[in-house]
Amino acid sequence: MKVSITVNGKEHHSDVEPRTLLVHYIREVLGLTGTNVGCDSSSCGACTIHMNGEAVKSCTILAVQADGAKLTTIEGLAKDGVMHPMQTAFMENHGLQCGYCTPGMVMAAIGLLNENPKPTEEQVRVGLEGNLCRCTGYHNIVKSVLAAAGSK
């Protein structure tokens, strides 16, 4: 099926199989490998991206469902070599270790602040429940998100 999807500001016209998941389209067709796959049950959120400004798990959406949509992946966040404040906050607060959950976590965190610009610690924890990390114990991830919220 023919789709037209804008990713990180660039429009792509592709012919995809109906069963292709959006995450596979992003990784394999577009070669944007920052978005990761960590599970096969939509539990981990490593594949989180933005679709029309909203954080979504790209493993639960078919590529054809994204026809006409505007997507942002981790590769599209920094502007002119300057990191997004959330990326900076993760760096300054050691919000990542092995880095595997990180792209999804950063995208989810930005989505969280879009909905709730000044969350409490508890709201950050609840807001990130769908994004799993095995390295950080979430402590510095929560700290990063709160720091990014403070800097807004």
Place this chain on the structure above:
Amino acid sequence: MAGSILGNRVLRKEDPKFLTSGGKYIEDLNDEPLFAGALHVTYVRSTVAHARITRIDLSECKLAPGVVAAFTAQDLGLEEEPAAYNPGAKRAHLAIGKVRWVGELVAAVVTERADQGEDAIERAIVEYEVLEPLIDLEQSMNSATHIYEGCGSNIVMGTVEMGMPDNTGDELFKDCEVVVKGRFMNQRVAPCPLEARGSAAVWVDGRLHQWISTQHAQGVRAEVVKANKVDAEKVRIITPDVGGGFGAKISAYSEELLLGNIAKHVGKPVRWRETRSESMVGLGHGRAQLQYVTIGGTRAGRVTAYQLNAIQDSGGWVDVGTVLAPFMTRPMSQGVYDIEKVECRTTSVVTNTTPIVAYRGAGRPEATAAIERAMDLFAAEIGKDPAEVRRMNLIPKFSEPHKTRIGHTYDVGDYSAALDKAMAIAKYSEARAEQAERRKRGDKVQLGIGVSVYVEITGGVDPMQEHAKINVLPNGRAVVFTGTSPHGQGHVTSWAMIASSETGISIEDIDVVWGDTDLVPNGGGTMGSRSLQQGGAAVQKVSIEIVDQAKKLAAQLLEANENDVVLDKSNGAFHVAGTPSISKSWSEVAASADAKSGLTQEGMFVANSATFPFGAHIAIVEVDTETGKVKHRRHIACDDAGRVVNPLILDGQIHGGIAQGTAQALLEEFRYDDDGNPITTNFADYTFISAVELPSIEVVHMETPTFVNPLGAKGIGESGTIGSTPAVQSAVIDALLPLGVRHIDMPTTPERVWSAISTASA
């Protein structure tokens, strides 16, 4: 270390890449030219726990779309090989004649695309004659059905069998006023690195290049060499970015060890990547130790005798988990306490489950949990505060090696100071007062306070040494080659800090290389909390030595006496003492050594000894007595890992360890039904811990340097897990003490807590 970068909170050099384009994990290596035309391998796995294979028919499978080849063990010329830890146990990388756990590999299918493999394996026909599934540890231990006939028993290793003294039973406690017994199941857990396993194998001119998500490329090379029956120089292992390991990615597995053979058979590069549900049964599990403890002492609170009988589940293969009980749990069984009589017997038993391997802490969390729960049972029995009983029995502060009764020698320790610090930050008496208030009021939500004091062993696996090389290039930049293998631990930053601290070359100008056996042929990898104390110490050693070497060259360039040349570390310049205006840079010195390759120093740091980090954790939880739901409110951790190189990274290691310990205490368990079918094969069923179930961690710093290495550093990778697990478990039980609850096995799920309350109240 005044003036040194060491000890400072330095942000990680590796982060910008991970944050902007993402890491380059095995599945991201699309640009690798050697992968061109690669085929994909998918494995047919056993669907039964214990059975004889009566027929394997891959003919339909071979007709499926995209299938290039399909192989059984026979097709690949595989033979059964003995286990390293018990030669009576033999198996091949694809099952021959028998399967021993759900998920064991039976056949391999090679397809053009990865998704075709998933469809094709559905067409493989494997017929089984089902045997008695042995899932329960004690049932297996006593069964006449043997999982490995060659062992003549399901007991595959034991301290008594190895000639260590047996436990003496109740005789040990004959002089005790108080004796308490317990049976604790330290449950089976799944390591769950967020990146599942993956690998790729390519033969180039008779040499195998294999990429693998691993913690130890050099160890994997030895395994790949053996599996492919080639000489060591015919194998190169390359480690891309690795998305977590936690001990489970130390050794290579059958899935990975078959790839070279398969690639040779199909004459093309092959790639393999597991799904999460495969990983949950294919990647080794951790813990799984049944513990019978007896503790005795005086009514006043002095513990005089402690006995542990540990039965270790090895799972379906005699893997690393088998040896953790005798060689990690037993030596640490005495913990931080001065106990006159200590005994520990361990017995490792095979079952029809996923094999047990090392998982963060690997044998030490089990030792700590056993004695810490025993201390709580003892304290409850004599009606004393658990912190007070601990304090009465701690080994006093020592700065000379301390030999324990069980026969280990700890380097340095100050356990009561760690406990004091943790209790002060926790406001322990205030918490106890609030607990008393809630109890008095009969609140629905009760407060529980758990205390654990621990000592563990790090860098304790032979050979206790590490290799490093530093190369200063003619452009003034330096490259550090290390035998450790970071996968989240930030070695790029810490090793650059150590090298910078000795050479004065700025950390921005220092690169770190690891995990490619052509570039780093020797190395012990990252495991057992060894990296900084051995790998970091090796980087320090070669950095000091390259400065000595550089001074000789600088002396020639400056036409001065070598002994008069000093290095100004603030700008990385060599000059004659007292004459800083005339200097030679690292760039000039390196170029004078060799205009192309610069200056190189290589060496080995030999530690000869393990280190014994210690600490105290206090967990404060709320338990809803109507629903059994536990909320972890506060976690205070005082972990002493000796000298700290980068507190940012140290804290991160502690946080992560505590999350995994809390996960075991509250939520996670890998479970099977009675037939051996795994029932927690995805993150949702497994209840992988999320941000919601954790509080922010209150880290209390304490630094007691070790004399074992010049950095003064001990390991920190696993301490958090070791200290936190019993603290959190004990906190849950502590909340319910007035109801008469004395123990709840982990995980303390709402169902278990609610049942314990109901039973106690009945």
